Amino acid sequence: MSRQSLSKAHKKITELSWDPTFATPATRFATDYRFDKAPKKDPLKQVLRSYFPMEEEKDNRVYGAMDGAIRGNMFRQVQERWMEWQKLFLSIIPFPEISAARAMPMAIGAVPNPQLHNGLAVQMIDEVRHSTIQMNLKRLYMNHYIDPAGFDISEKAFANCYAGTIGRQFGEGFITGDAITAANVYLTLVAETAFTNTLFVAMPAEAAANGDYLLPSVFHSVQSDESRHISNGYSILLMALADEDNRQLLERDLRYAWWNNHCVVDAAIGTFIEYGSKDRRKDRDSYAEMWRRWIYDDYYRSYLIPLEKYGLKIPHDLVEEAWKRIWNQGYVHKVAQFFATGWPVNFWRIDGMTDDDFEWFESKYPGWYAEYGAWWEAYNRLRHPGANKPIAFEDVGYQYPHRCWSCMVPCLVRQDMVVDKVDGQWRTYCSETCAWTDTTAFRPEYEGRATPSMGRLTGKREWETCYHGQDLADIVTDLGYVRDDGKTLIPQPHLDLDDAKKLWTLDDVRGNTFISPNVALNEMSDEEREAHVADYRSRTNITPSMP
């Protein structure tokens, strides 16, 4: 930066825009929000003259750390349990990042505020940075970590794995539908302002505890850009609040965005932190404790609640409901159990839990062992091939769950599952709010008001439907989750790479037929379905202890 002060420079660059008279910019992305009455709010000031050298310096630090990690043989110290989950996480996250870049013109087109446009354009190129720096981190892991399988098929696996599709909402949700719903409320007000705290701050801390200091190097560098993005989102929110008519939409979108982010991000990051860590010090924070600090206190109490004074209706009930799911209803544990149940159709390996883990979970989540301990013992017992099928096809007292049509995480808090016939099809939802998202929020009319710009839920939303009635070996082959010998699976329910006999092959999983719960539900008579749903809701789904 020259001697010109930043505020002077920023004031000068506001002279760049003008009111067009020959033609106005094309409207590519519609919104039902109105900004005609909005006073213009300034975002954080950023001038490209100082931005580029600053980011270059940040890059240099990250790449210096990468060189250092390789020279210092970091991978002699990383925990495989942790690194395996990175195959999933780093397959997902570059897409949300690049989607955030693509979302910026949607916000720019919707909000008539040239000062804000500059901030959003800088955010755009930040997001290109984040996407490629994360891809490069994954490339480094692939090159230097003991087991590259899974990293090597990363973007393909992201696109065809059920877990990738769950994560894809945290990306597609930024770029599709009503421009403000997507690019402001879902992306900035909730995903970036709330959930990047657990994604990019809490999780990297856990990586460091597991011997990986590259993830913190990259993600803290990423997070240091987020404050500008949060400022962009806040400015748009204040402008939106200037028009009474926007408040109903804001209330709808905050409810949808909060709940969907909770369902998706807490499922993934909660699992990585709790089930990917080998750090079992009793005084290290559990995910629930981190959530309480980063989401409940820092976001909900310090950011959201103060917005009430501007007339924003805060979804207090859903914040409390999310906390209840995490703390009282074992949401993260049930998700981890589901991931591990489905191990043959993953593209990473999942380490079983040991006595040390049991002890830690019990101390952090009293009652954990009674609910999940026996299942993990069964998982360990069935981890090698030869005498048994994969755990999902053995009777361990665990019923494969229905999938939520909206958030696509299974309906794991079973008593809360909602079943409804929507658009001619029986659908299952993990919660009332996810049912509302599909049946009420993502529709062309909302509470009697036309919402022609609102998006739609599309696609083959239940992953299992794609492979209904097929043999498991054929499914894994079709997915491409097979190692370079043409028979050994990439996913394994253990970390034992030292003995080929312990590694599952296609032959070991052949003969197991895969069933889609949703197809089955739709084939039932009304009576059968009612009985099935009643049984589903009332079943504890707890594996009995071995005698």
Next chain:
Amino acid sequence: MTTQADKPAKAERSFPKPQFTDAEAGALVFPSSTSRAFSYYKPQKMRATMYEDVTFDVQPDPERHLLQGWIYGFADGSSGYPQDWTALKSSDWHRFLDPNEEWEQTIYRNNANVVRQVQQNLANARKAEAYQQWSRSWARFVERHVGAWMHAEQGLGMHVFVAIQRSAPTNMINNALAVNSVHKLRFAQDLALYNLDIEERLDGFDGSAHREVWQSDPAWQGVRENTERLTAVQDWAEALFAANLVFEPLVGELFRSHLVLQISARNGDYTTPTVMGAGENDYDRDLRYTRALFTLLLGDATHGAGNKAVVQEWLERWAPVSLEAARRLQPLWSQSAEKPVRFEDSLDRAKERFARLIEDLGLAAPADRTSERNAK
């Protein structure tokens, strides 16, 4: 006196205990233990580049690996990155790779280098009191016309290139467009802050004159109209073509290279060419990817002929707009004290370059190739 032994016992600090896990590459041999390349796409050459590895397939595509399709849709039923957001078609959109191989490090290195170069030159100019050596007529030229150009860059950067980087069917195309947009925005800001720098040091320099010139000076209304009309184009490929292959060679290079860079030195100004030259360098990079993309689309085995017809129509629509904008700039050529180049010669050079670009793509150059000098 306290002794070491008297100190209260401190609680043992709790910290993670690293373990040696031997989880580095090569520690064991097992299936796929040497599979250390992204296998889901085919690199252009034998070995994948960093650019390809960090860019390819990050934006998924139902025609490649996307099993469940796009899971959110727009109200009209479209979703993801629809291919019909342009009239052009491709047998394989993913064949386009940015010849500049832009990814994070190249973006920041290049732009930070430009920033440093410009800053150093301006610092030297301030030290040498270079602006004070300018004639009044040259200062007025910089104030009005160099100043006015910042708006064209800003308009294209913000409302053409940022806008369309959501629209193309692949990550490789969209990233190239995003990088193009920040070139434009940075250059616009470079010009604005240069204007501020001069205003702070040169008495009588009106740092706000550029706005009125851009908005109402008849010489600039063609450029403004061209810029605004470009922002209104819905088809992303048309906007890219009309901006980088029509407007830039006919208007952008005409003003930057064939006027400002030619006459500044003769008017005692060595700073303006540094700032303006950085923009010209950006355009070289941006033109490279644009040509690569259109070469691919126009040479497509299946859709090449159809694409040519579409692009030819775009050419015929936009070339007159940009030629008109160029011609209306003519008064600028007579406004500085030293006039080393004639407008007709400058425009002839721009038209010649434009025709070469167009013919290289296999398109028919527009009919208006008459020398401006002969036309007179």
